[in-house]
Amino acid sequence: MDLRMQFLSFFVIQSESEKGTSGSFKAFKHYQTMDGDEYEDSALKQFLDEEFIKIVKRKAERHPNAPNPPTKVGMFIVEPGYELGSNPNYNLFQRIREADSKERFHSLSDELIRIYMDTSAVRGGAFIVALSTLNTFFDEPFLFILKCDFEPKIARIADERQLISEVEMAISARSIKSIQYPHMEQDGLLERWELKIHQASHARYFEDFLKYVSYEKPIPEVMSEQVVEMVHQFIDTKWQDTESVERAQEEQAVELWAASEKRELQEWWSPEQVIEANASLIQQKEDLTMSFKLGNVTVKGLLSDFGGTVHLAKHNGKYVVVIEGDGIQFEKGMSPIELLAPPELEDIIPIIGTAAEAAAAAEHDHDRIYESGSAAAGHDRSAYTQNAAEQGGDDDAPPW
Known part of the structure; x- marks a missing residue:
């Protein structure tokens, strides 16, 4: 992927946690804004080039499979009947993309970080605004906004006497938060109404400063x-x-x-009604999943499996799940179940729902045996006592 940097602004944010104060201190400092040639000769190129490619290639679903996914697609909010130009976030992004000098890019990036600093949970770290083209597809620039948090307890190797030296402000590419605009859903296809946001954690603070961007429901x-x-x-x-x-x-x-x-x-509903309703959902997304628990057992699969390879039924007052397939595979910990020679289904059906009756019968048999045994033991004790009395001794030795 041919990535060509146009401009990049590098800021450092300091918050109260880095200063060790009890107040609400937070501030930022502009370190440098560079053009494409300066970026090529800087250490940032080795640090960030691979990250930009990862950001572009990272996939995101408009309707994610789980709430709060790390990567999601955002859409600019506009009132009905209005165009993108009525959205403040879009307007700022567009002005940054149209910057034609380092001074102009720095000024607009400064405006962007000031909006970010107004969010409720700002943390210290590096804040980077970059404008780059992907010449593999087209000359139109992409806007990247990156945030690298400070890494705690970082040291670097020093000399033989000092061994290590403390690094005051260390950042890592391991958990970079990023925004990419515009969103490129497929190679060469730009979505001007959309941006892509990535946060390694499920925290929302990096997206909260974009007040005029919405996200689809999972x-x-x-x-x-x-x-x-x-x-x-x-x-x-x-x-x-x-x-x-x-x-x-x-x-x-x-x-x-x-x-x-x-x-x-x-x-x-009947099984036919359920299958018909499932079909209307599967038409929208083929890989919809289902999950439910039967007692302590969790069953997971595709929604399309129901009625085909997964069946629900009732027998003897109990719910039954029948799952059919060509083979059974086991993973990790072995159990004797792997040695089973399965009986036919019709041999199992008669015992479904009878476990409680069998347990009650077994308990009854246990009580009856216990009572019989107690009576026999009482008879033996009486005989022993009578025999001891006849011998006239006070022997307290056990009977054995």
């Missing part, structure tokens, strides 16, 4: 909303425009179910 949240909407549509179809106590009870049950973090099987 897939589980989107899917949950659509499922609830499907249930409401089902109720509307079932009752038409009829208002009744039964309909109100069903709607209330839906609200309680949707608001619960841990939900149980509702038994409202």
